[in-house]
Amino acid sequence: MVDKQARRIAEFIEPLRVEPGSHVDLAKDFDPRYKARVKKRDGAELLRTGVGLLAEYQAKLAAQDSYGVLFCLQAIDAGGKDGTIRHVMSGVNPQGVHVSSFKVPSAEELDHDYLWRYAQRLPARGDIAIFNRSHYEEVLVVRVHPENLDRQRLPEEAKGRDVWTHRYRAINDWERYLCENGFKVVKIFLNLSEEEQRTRFLKRIDLPEKNWKFSAADVRERERWDDYQRAFSEMLSATSTPWAPWYVVPADRKWFARICAAAVLVHTLMEIDPRYPTVGKKARKELRAVRRQLEDEAPAGAARDPYAAEHRPGRGKERP
Structure with a gap:
């Protein structure tokens, strides 16, 4: 039964997986409105099943205390990161899950290498760490806004046209190091369409209780839509690896995005196959x-x- 369930989940998420070594054109290769013939009326039950499986495997992960899981969540503004975390992780033991949201780096963080602040928030064995935005900001926002790179005060030999190639390589090596030491890396990109983002921005303006979530800076970033799409496409192409592949989750339908995110995370835990310890x-x-x-x-x-x-x-x- 477990093997059959694992196969079904693997088949469900396979269309979302970025094949390592492939060239990604985000606009052509992944549809933000894809829903795999799943009907919305079935969505709530599917999500409950995923949340239940996640809770079951998280308990085993914590008891075994051998592996940790790093769950990286990337998206453009209004992509649904917060809601995905809230719904997908609703059934797990909060003692074993830690969420980190990375904002503008502090002076202390800028005094270290760019991966330093992310390394401080890695999971312990038996835990799941969620990065709401992650180390991939260093090849996304920093790339679209090169002035941020200047603030990192890199030595001259670390700058130049190859800086992004070097960062992709360093990130891949870092993630491989984590995986080889028992820390699985799960990476999800919530793929939102430009029109759906516009709709969600307007909703944040129209509803007083959502005004706090909106900033004029969000609209200024929206003006760089094409720049971000190119940066996303190159990031997915360069950093989807056999040990830490990317999954591009269609995000225009929130209910389906949450089902997909739960399935990807459950699939990772099933691959680990944690067990309750036995006594002698x-x-x-x-x-x-x-x-x-x-x-x-x-x-x-x-x-x-x-x-x-x-x-x-x-x-x-x-x-x-």
Whole structure:
């Protein structure tokens, strides 16, 4: 059953995967309105299933304490990152999930290499870390706005036309290092259309409770739409690797984007296949001794082992 479910999820997300080594033209290769023949009326149940599986595998991940997961979420403004995190992670244990949102780097962060601040927020073993925007900002926003590169005070030999090629290589190497040390990297790009972004911006203006989410700077960034699309396309082409592939999730329909994000994350955890730890013979012997002691403490009329009495007929009978 588990193998069949894993195959179905893998088949579902395969059209979203950026084949390592391929050349991506975002506008031509991925449709923001794609929905894989899934009907919206079925969306809520599919998301519940995904959230349930995610909770199950997260519990095993935490118990095994061998692997960690880094979930990178990238999108243009109004792409739906916050809502995706809120819905997809709704059923997990919050103690094992940590969300980091990266804003303009501080003076201290600018005094270090560009990956330094991201390395500070990596997951521990057994945990899931979510990057709401990630180290890929360093080849997206910084590329579209080269003045940000100047503020990083790079030495002269680190500048030049090859700076982006060098960064792609460094990011790929860093992610490979993480994967080889037991930290899986999941990367999702929420692919939003220009018209859907316009609609969402207007909604943020029209609804008073959403005004706080809107900034005039968002519209100024929208004027660089084509520049961002080129940067996204090159990023996907250069950094989708066998050890950390990109998944381009169609984001015009929020309900479908959340199903896809949950499926990608569940697929990653299924590949890890975490297991609850088992105890040895000595520990099992101690557990049996402790069980007998606790059963002997049952008051009159109470089941010796209430759980066993409920779940395993014939055991845990009442104390006379």
